[in-house]
Amino acid sequence: MEVISGGFHAVFPMEDGSRVGEARRHAAQLALDCGLDETEAGRLALVVTELGNNLARHAVRGRLLLSPRPALGEVDVIALDEGPGIANLERSLVDGFSTAGTPGTGLGAVRRLARQFDIHSSVPGGTVVLARVGAGPGPQEGHAICVGAVAIAAPGERVCGDGWAFALQGDVAALLVADGLGHGPDAAEAAAAAIEAFMEDPLASPRVLLAHIHQRLRSTRGAAVMLLQADVASGTVRSAGAGNVMARLVSGTSDRALLSQHGTAGIAVRTPEEQCIAWPEHALLVVSTDGIETRWPPTVLAPLLGRDPTLAAAVLVRDHCRGRDDATVAVLRRKD
Incomplete structure (x- = not known):
């Protein structure tokens, strides 16, 4: 039997780029709490940075949600916003795609760095990104x-x-x-x-x-x-x-x-x-x-x-x- 429980998600509004550092520092503490090694802690920092910067630059009422799952050796990162949404989701996950003159590596990099990744977007409703970072085998295997x-x-x-x-x-x-x-x-x-x-x-x-x-x-x-x-x-x-x-x-x-x-x-x-x-x-x-x-x-x-x-x-x-x-x-x- 596998038991999954989690703490609550700390919420970091991304009104501007200065909040990204605050979220990254919190993520570093969660990495310690969940037993992530140096490599995975570095991956987590990059995921938080990429998603936070995307929210600060492009999103309406963007928020980062961070939650530890110590028993599973992973950290949940969720990016929420209320617009404008992504018109071409497939293209947005390709490195080099950008609508703002930036390198355009954000979502593609997050997908590579995360152990689990999923995204949903609607125009103009907004986007939700889920990225789980950890070094364990991954939860919920062998269950229906x-x-x-x-x-x-x-x-x-x-x-x-x-x-x-x-x-x-x-x-x-x-x-x-x-x-x-x-x-x-x-x-x-x-x-x-x-x-x-x-x-x-x-x-x-x-x-x-x-x-x-x-x-x-x-x-x-x-x-x-x-x-x-x-x-x-x-x-x-x-x-x-x-x-x-x-x-x-x-x-x-x-x-x-x-x-x-x-x-x-x-x-x-x-x-x-x-x-x-x-x-x-x-x-x-x-x-x-x-x-x-x-x-x-x-x-x-x-x-x-x-x-x-x-x-x-x-x-x-x-x-x-x-x-x-x-x-x-x-x-x-x-x-x-």
Whole structure:
């Protein structure tokens, strides 16, 4: 079984080139935290520099998001912007292409330097770039499901009160998303306690896990939680939740919400109930905390159904974040 969890993404607005150095220094610390060797740390610095400079020079409201994944020996780098978009994506990945008189090696270099790379762009909506840098074998091999998540802290906070974790085993994947009440350190403590309880037996039924997490969170301020277990072989999703963490099954032809009962884990939860529904073949499972608007149109994810799930999560954070609370989106899908 492979367990994937991550801290939140530190956000660096790229209003001008001076912010690139700040992001690069933070990336250097993440490289140490994740055990990257000198070569990989150098690759990470170059990726952050290239993407940061591209955002500062060309983008509308460009932001770099950086997150460590120490257990996987890698660092996530995400570049977001709100325009103008890239009209010829294939050409933009060729060295020497430039629209601003620069050498034009940015995106091509990033793709070579990263262990995993993906990009989505629309005109005039904007661009999302994902680059993972690390020296390990790479996650999610040997499993039928791939996953991704983006989490950012509330404005002005140094920690995120949301938490997320995946467990992968062959045809089955389990997911927990927890939203500690409020935000700041106490909320983060509650979310961390939920993840710790989940990790003890992540492939147990969601109903059993919800009851277990409820007991473990009694010494905290409590959290809203959503638990999912997706099974490719049976084509089903089982779920149980308490509070306002939302879950949706979204594809080009369907959009269905998964039910969550009233209550707060650690404070008051009725006897946990479990739902089991069919999982359409091409549907994404999307779980988000209340820092994300709930009524986003499913069409925004249509171009991303077969892509790295982190891209879908990043697009929702970019376009539908409320901007006043912690915000998390976690996504999983079948592999092609």
